[in-house]
Amino acid sequence: MKEAHKLLKEWSYEFTPLDKGYTDKTLYVNLSDNTIKVKTVPAEMKEKFIGGKGYGLRYLWDATKPDTKWNDPENEINIFSGPIGGVTQYSGAGKSLCVSLSPQTDIPIDSNVGGHYGPFVKFAGFDGIEIQGKAKNDNTVVFIDGVNHKVEIFEAPEEPLDSHHLAEVFHEMYADDEKDRKNISVVSTGAAAENSLIGMLNFSFFDPKRKMVRLKQAGRGGIGTVFRDKKLKALIVKIPGVKGNLNNVVDLSAISERGKRFNKEMRELDDSQAEMRTKGTAHITNIMNDYDLLPVNNFKLGSHTDADKIHSNIYKEKYFTQGMPDGCWIGCNMSCAKGVDNYLIRSGPYAGEKVLVEGPEYETTSSLGSIMGIFNPDFTIESNFYCDTYGICTISWGTIMGFLMECFEAGILNEERTGGLKLNFGNADAAMELLHLVAKGEGFGKIAGMGVRKLKQYFEEKGWGDPKFMQDIGMENKGLEYSQYVSKESLAQQGG
Structure with a gap:
């Protein structure tokens, strides 16, 4: 596969080590003309915007105009970590923030994500990466080589698109040996991202215990759709390795002391409180059901008698691999990134494969379950x-499905309009088939992938239902689907 790569641009840079969590340099890539350059971060920007989402939004503001659309070349995908991003002495410091104009809301969106790409970009010499323009070929890859201090833009026509295969291929391709696979991270999406408006990004990391590549998701707002619209297949970063104080923090002993204190609390209290190390965030599912907060049948109910079938104990005892240090960043002791190992896929193009499935998180146990009236792990x-591998957000997809199923049961949709799919609550086979149709960009799948707001508009234009009723049952805010909890008191949770 590597022999088929076509190099479009190679650019060498002078490496800048981190000082107090910053290099004060960012990487700018324009895919339209293959421009690669460094931007120096002004002191005022650093003081006011700090890093992460702040940097991403500031660069997006500078790059766009009031009338810029999500699929215009000047829209950007900005990925930034903050000043503590990549710290290994304190749990939870591996996050980075993705910022872009959203195809769902037509306004800026940010989505946080684990995995190793954000911290690795810092360790390669940049506070983050700013991507603008559109490539000419839809197999375009941007590779930051933090070992040899160069950036490449190339076409990769033969690698698979879907993330669970693509990430494995690039980790293997760019590693010097088995141990080196942990020094690579890949950002990718999948087939459904280019056939819908709800595409998400997968950020990879290598799990040395499992000896497998894993994925964390920047799910919200359709940034994966922007990624494919820019004709990107992947972003890759490689670094020499991670060691104790690459951030060159002001007071390492203070961070280490607080990290040890936090880790001690996790060891002593987690089993009796959050159970993150054995259940991940799925432990919240049964709590939500107990407090009438679990979305059931498109938020019509907050609990259900069948919720015991998706109780977190079921995932713990039957599905989640136990005894693994399931952190998505080095040194993180929360171990909440649970996984289902060697899971046999039964449908679709990967039927018969045994795969590692990430999660499910608590949002997904309801978005791909109770919100559709399905209680089947x-x-x-x-x-x-x-x-995940198709590259669409589980939260948005679940809320879309809840809306479609209620529309079906209310007579707004029927089998003729759905292409033969009986989308009543509880129909798992039809729900799975529709997901595959989204990835193919075929039939009713092409319509379903538009998102709840645009579906309401489409159905109204077709004369299929009462607009006021659809407004009541279409759970979205500014075009972004509600997240997976019944937000009784907090309107802010609706966009969570």
């Missing part, structure tokens, strides 16, 4: 796998 896990 196997359906949830397989749907979770396909949403």
